[in-house]
Amino acid sequence: MKSGKGVRSACLETDKFSMKAEYILPNKELSGTFELVVLKVSSSFKKQNITEIAFQKFVADESGFPISKCTLLFVNSKFYFQGEIQVDSFFVRKDVTDEVMLQGKETIEIAHSLYDLLSRKNLPSRFASNLCTHPRNCLYPEVCLAPNVPGDIFTLREGKEESVKFYKQGILNLKDIQRAEGLTPRQKTQIQAMKTGAPFTNQKVFTEFFEKLHYPIYFLDFESINPPIPVYPNSRPFQHVPFLFSLHVIREDLFEEPESFYYIDDGIEDPRKKILEKLQEWILPGGTILCYNDKFERRCLEESAAVFSEFKPWLQSIKEYFVDLSKPFWEYDYYHPDQKGSTSLKTVLPVITGRDYKNLGIQSGQMANSEFLRIKTEFMTEFEKSEIEKNLIEYCKLDTYAMVLILRKIKEWIDVV
Numbered sequence: 212m213k214s215g216k217g218v219r220s221a222c223l224e225t226d227k228f229s230m231k232a233e234y235i236l237p238n239k240e241l242s243g244t245f246e247l248v249v250l251k252v253s254s255s256f257k258k259q260n261i262t263e264i265a266f267q268k269f270v271a272d273e274s275g276f277p278i279s280k281c282t283l284l285f286v287n288s289k290f291y292f293q294g295e296i297q298v299d300s301f302f303v304r305k306d307v308t309d310e311v312m313l314q315g316k317e318t319i320e321i322a323h324s325l326y327d328l329l330s331r332k333n334l335p336s337r338f339a340s341n342l343c344t345h346p347r348n349c350l351y352p353e354v355c356l357a358p359n360v361p362g363d364i365f366t367l368r369e370g371k372e373e374s375v376k377f378y379k380q381g382i383l384n385l386k387d388i389q390r391a392e393g394l395t396p397r398q399k400t401q402i403q404a405m406k407t408g409a410p411f412t413n414q415k416v417f418t419e420f421f422e423k424l425h426y427p428i429y430f431l432d433f434e435s436i437n438p439p440i441p442v443y444p445n446s447r448p449f450q451h452v453p454f455l456f457s458l459h460v461i462r463e464d465l466f467e468e469p470e471s472f473y474y475i476d477d478g479i480e481d482p483r484k485k486i487l488e489k490l491q492e493w494i495l496p497g498g499t500i501l502c503y504n505d506k507f508e509r510r511c512l513e514e515s516a517a518v519f520s521e522f523k524p525w526l527q528s529i530k531e532y533f534v535d536l537s538k539p540f541w542e543y544d545y546y547h548p549d550q551k552g553s554t555s556l557k558t559v560l561p562v563i564t565g566r567d568y569k570n571l572g573i574q575s576g577q578m579a580n581s582e583f584l585r586i587k588t589e590f591m592t593e594f595e596k597s598e599i600e601k602n603l604i605e606y607c608k609l610d611t612y613a614m615v616l617i618l619r620k621i622k623e624w625i626d627v628v
Contacts (some may be wrong), residue, residue: 223274227326233284244279247271252439254288254449256305264310265318281311286448292441292625301448343555363405366434366552397543404548410562412545417621420539427498428618430459430469431490433511433612434579434603442587443481445518453511454482454583457607458493459615465622473604476583483515487522496528501614503556505535524557536614537614560613568609572602579603 217236222229234248249264251257260283268278270360283305290301326385328334362383365374373394382388385405394402404411435451436442443588445451454476459469474489490512494500509530516522539545540554547562557575561567573582582599585591591599 220473223271223276223451225270225273228266228270228273228322230267232267235271235276235278238279241279244277245271246280246282247278248282250283250284250302252286254286254439256283257306261307261310261314264307265314266322266383268311269315269319269322277413279308280306281308283307285541286439288448290442290448292448294444296440363416363551366401368401368552369395370398373398400543400546401552404546408548410545410547411543412624413539414624416539416542416544416623419620421625422497423534424501425497427460427462428465429494429498429500430461430611430614431494431500431502431508432457432485432614433508434576434583434607435511436580436584436587442584443483445481450514451507451511452483453486453515455579455607456486456490456605457604457611459608459611460489461615465615465619469612471608471612473608475600475604481518484519485516487519487525488513491522491525494529495507496532498532500529500533501618502533502537503535503610505533509533536617541613556610556613560617564613564614564616566580566613568606571606571609572598572604579606 217234219234220231221235221236222231224230232247233250234246236246236248238244238246241552247264247268247611249260249267251260263457264281264283268281271278284302287301287303363385364377364383365376367377367385371567377388386400390401391399391402400411434455435453437449437451439448439449441448441452443452456474457473460472461467461469472489472493474482474486477485512526516526537554537556540559543554545559549562550558557568573579583603586596587598
């Protein structure tokens with residue numbers, strides 16, 4: 212850099228601190244100084260970006276490379292991919308120099324404070340909870356977060372502040388909460404289930420839910436990818452594009468063997484078009500289209516039909532028949548102590564039916580997303596590809612069959628009353 216050339220993936224360090232930046236470039240507007248360029252795989256400007264850039268500027272300055280300009284690059288979510296990436300329109304370029312300068316003093320103070328803290332012989336005990344804003348994104352969980360959270364107090368539904376309050380009172384388990392003032396109905400249901408050790412079921416809600424259903428029942432689920440760099444033409448960064456669907460159909464009797472259909476991207480045509488073609492053939496107006504969180508399936512269909520407009524009339528004809536199976540579980544009209552606050556399909560299925568995803572090669576939507584993205588972006592043998600596709604199909608099929616099994620259990624609850 213001292214020769215006047217820019218550096219990619221620049222690493223700089225002082226006696227205490229180190230940092231890595233995407234780019235450090237000579238600032239042509241101010242001789243002898245540099246521009247710090249930080250690239251973020253996100254579609255928006257975030258406050259924490261400023262803190263990070265301020266720290267990088269501090270280390271660069273201390274290393275003898277004075278930073279006079281700070282630039283943040285992030286993905287333009289409105290970029291419309293049509294087969295080629297135009298870099299200038301794909302990225303949003305934001306000058307954040309002023310914001311970084313304002314944050315500079317505080318950032319330096321925090322950096323030295325944390326360094327002094329970590330330099331101690333005996334570190335303070337770690338707080339036994341994932342309380343930071345985004346613990347999933349933490350680069351150093353072994354430093355910040357305790358490995359085992361005692362009790363189940365931090366599984367309280369939407370209870371971040373309440374959980375901390377109870378924890379500070381010495382309450383580690385939901386069943387030990389005595390006063391329920393200020394808690395939501397869902398939180399009260401969860402606590403009661405933990406006290407009794409038995410599941411809670413709102414029979415009235417499930418009876419009314421069943422009254423909405425009409426045959427044939429179409430159990431529908433999509434798997435999608437949403438990469439920052441679009442894979443398919445006529446799509447945007449981070450847009451969920453379906454590449455696989457599973458459909459189970461029950462015509463007349465909930466306990467009959469369901470018909471099973473699926474489609475996975477064949478690598479020849481845009482999968483959205485083939486998915487719409489197949490579903491138009493197999494789903495007719497009338498009956499019930501059952502999804503677990505139907506907003507996702509609706510959005511996939513609407514965005515796909517926006518590209519392939521010939522399917523808009525069909526989509527319009529079936530819109531009114533969607534029903535969301537997740538809603539009563541989201542509202543805790545059923546809650547089992549083993550759910551630990553979760554209402555995902557992966558959690559609800561085993562507590563209700565005893566079935567689970569543990570023996571599958573793919574066990575989550577996130578894993579399905581990343582595995583299919585590997586097919587589209589990495590070199591692999593035909594055998595490897597076929598194995599991944601087989602696992603994807605099995606996973607998606609279980610998502611729809613899981614809804615069949617759950618609905619059968621609901622029917623049994625209703626018939627008992």
